[in-house]
Amino acid sequence: MAGATAPLLGLEKKSLREQALSALRIAITSGELEPGRHLVETELSDMLQISRGTLREALRQLEQEGLLSAGPRGRLSVRHLDAKEIRDIFAVRAALESLAARTLCELPDRVQVTASLRTAIEAMAAAAEGSLEERIESDLEFHRTMCRLTGNETLLHSWESLEGSIRMSIMFAGLERAVSNMSVDRHYDIVTAIESGDASLARQTILEHMDGAAANLVS
Amino acid sequence: MAGATAPLLGLEKKSLREQALSALRIAITSGELEPGRHLVETELSDMLQISRGTLREALRQLEQEGLLSAGPRGRLSVRHLDAKEIRDIFAVRAALESLAARTLCELPDRVQVTASLRTAIEAMAAAAEGSLEERIESDLEFHRTMCRLTGNETLLHSWESLEGSIRMSIMFAGLERAVSNMSVDRHYDIVTAIESGDASLARQTILEHMDGAAANLVS
DNA sequence: CGACAGTAAGTTGTCAACCGTCGCCCCGCA
DNA sequence: TGCGGGGCGACGGTTGACAACTTACTGTCG
Numbered sequence: 001m002a003g004a005t006a007p008l009l010g011l012e013k014k015s016l017r018e019q020a021l022s023a024l025r026i027a028i029t030s031g032e033l034e035p036g037r038h039l040v041e042t043e044l045s046d047m048l049q050i051s052r053g054t055l056r057e058a059l060r061q062l063e064q065e066g067l068l069s070a071g072p073r074g075r076l077s078v079r080h081l082d083a084k085e086i087r088d089i090f091a092v093r094a095a096l097e098s099l100a101a102r103t104l105c106e107l108p109d110r111v112q113v114t115a116s117l118r119t120a121i122e123a124m125a126a127a128a129e130g131s132l133e134e135r136i137e138s139d140l141e142f143h144r145t146m147c148r149l150t151g152n153e154t155l156l157h158s159w160e161s162l163e164g165s166i167r168m169s170i171m172f173a174g175l176e177r178a179v180s181n182m183s184v185d186r187h188y189d190i191v192t193a194i195e196s197g198d199a200s201l202a203r204q205t206i207l208e209h210m211d212g213a214a215a216n217l218v219s
Numbered sequence: 220m221a222g223a224t225a226p227l228l229g230l231e232k233k234s235l236r237e238q239a240l241s242a243l244r245i246a247i248t249s250g251e252l253e254p255g256r257h258l259v260e261t262e263l264s265d266m267l268q269i270s271r272g273t274l275r276e277a278l279r280q281l282e283q284e285g286l287l288s289a290g291p292r293g294r295l296s297v298r299h300l301d302a303k304e305i306r307d308i309f310a311v312r313a314a315l316e317s318l319a320a321r322t323l324c325e326l327p328d329r330v331q332v333t334a335s336l337r338t339a340i341e342a343m344a345a346a347a348e349g350s351l352e353e354r355i356e357s358d359l360e361f362h363r364t365m366c367r368l369t370g371n372e373t374l375l376h377s378w379e380s381l382e383g384s385i386r387m388s389i390m391f392a393g394l395e396r397a398v399s400n401m402s403v404d405r406h407y408d409i410v411t412a413i414e415s416g417d418a419s420l421a422r423q424t425i426l427e428h429m430d431g432a433a434a435n436l437v438s
Numbered sequence: 439c440g441a442c443a444g445t446a447a448g449t450t451g452t453c454a455a456c457c458g459t460c461g462c463c464c465c466g467c468a
Numbered sequence: 469t470g471c472g473g474g475g476c477g478a479c480g481g482t483t484g485a486c487a488a489c490t491t492a493c494t495g496t497c498g
Contacts, residue, residue, distance in 0.1 A: 015293070015451065040478070051453045053272045056480095060276050064283055066376065073460065074234070074479055088371040091318060099314035152307040154384065157285065158377060165373065234480065259449070270482045275451095292489070293450055 029167035035080040065164040083218040094210035101202035173217035248386035254299040284383040302437040313429035320421035392436035
């Protein structure tokens with residue numbers, strides 16, 4: 001009893017709810033749980049070896065993140081995205097990230113900021129030879145970092161709420177198509193724009209980046 | 220609140236969890252639960268007459284909406300906003316709503332859209348003589364409608380996730396200060412900008428509106 | 439008188455079992 | 469063929485319990 005019960009998925013640090021959250025997020029954004037699939041609470045709680053109550057808390061959160069959609073009578077299923085929704089998600093993402101870029105432009109210590117961002121890009125470059133998953137991961141990390149560096153917690157939080165949907169978009173479109181959005185050069189453009197301190201240039205760069213990305217995914 | 224058994228004609232549409240959610244949202248944004256106040260699960264579940272499990276689901280959601288902040292070991296308390304956070308919230312809000320305005324500008328059937336918005340403004344004008352709460356309500360309804368009319372569900376959802384924080388900002392700053400942001404004229408400006416179809420004008424109008432609003436709240 | 443160990447109370451995380459209800463499917467009966 | 473039930477799956481919600489951990493209190497001893 002005191003010893004660990006059956007090995008969950010190798011996660012052993014946070015609350016069970018958060019572990020379940022991660023596990024489900026991964027299962028969904030990796031396609032292990034196909035879009036449209038109906039989720040049965042007892043089935044999942046059994047699978048994850050957690051109680052229904054704990055699971056339900058996690059499910060509620062996933063629902064709010066937009067990974068799950070609620071049908072009649074509370075039946076949850078994995079959300080299915082169509083092309084329009086992907087464009088919509090990327091439009092919101094663009095709005096958030098352009099705010100991030102503009103904010104960073106106005107920061108007094110832009111030097112440190114751009115340094116951090118360059119580090120993130122280097123991580124992307126390093127991952128360029130790695131698996132598709134790694135490339136996607138490092139790309140998202142760059143954009144998340146951009147939001148984090150603004151120091152605007154609300155912005156970061158909003159972006160993270162969208163992250164699940166972004167990942168679903170990527171999965172929906174297919175990983176191959178997604179990686180074509182991860183040119184190192186185009187990300188350097190963003191950083192140089194921020195470095196220049198020209199807010200409207202930075203904004204424009206992001207908008208184009210996202211526009212291209214969305215178009216690429218739903219082409 | 221005492222939703223005891225009133226089966227006949229029962230239009231009890233929402234689940235207990237959602238009812239609790241509303242009740243708590245109201246309690247917080249009305250100041251009944253002061254910022255910083257530590258919430259005890261058993262106390263609340265007792266107060267709301269729901270079980271701890273159901274309550275916890277609601278709390279998780281409020282936490283994600285930014286109304287509650289988690290302390291060490293999961294202890295929740297009512298979030299406390301400072302001036303910077305309010306500015307940050309309004310910066311994100313501005314980004315979202317300026318996307319909404321730009322989107323509406325590009326819609327083919329702008330006429331219907333602006334008609335709906337004018338109706339919303341009229342509701343504000345009608346509420347101008349009413350209580351402070353009514354004025355705030357109708358103001359938020361206008362902005363929410365703007366997001367809804369874009370047809371971008373993700374945008375609407377992101378805005379609604381922010382709504383709680385917006386309400387807390389208003390409460391924090393004091394209702395009197397908040398109502399000064401609700402000039403009917405300034406809202407007409409937004410609609411006319413959208414009507415003109417000039418996306419960058421619409422964007423600019425929103426940004427100024429929000430900038431002024433935030434400045435007003437934290438002056 | 440003050441420090442310290444030990445205990446008691448408070449709170450969250452998690453679980454298991456249970457009930458009532460709703461909707462769906464299938465089956466039997468007319 | 470069609471309709472009424474019965475059964476079953478699944479969800480919303482509840483109860484009661486227990487472990488782990490904090491915090492506060494208290495009594496004892498130096």
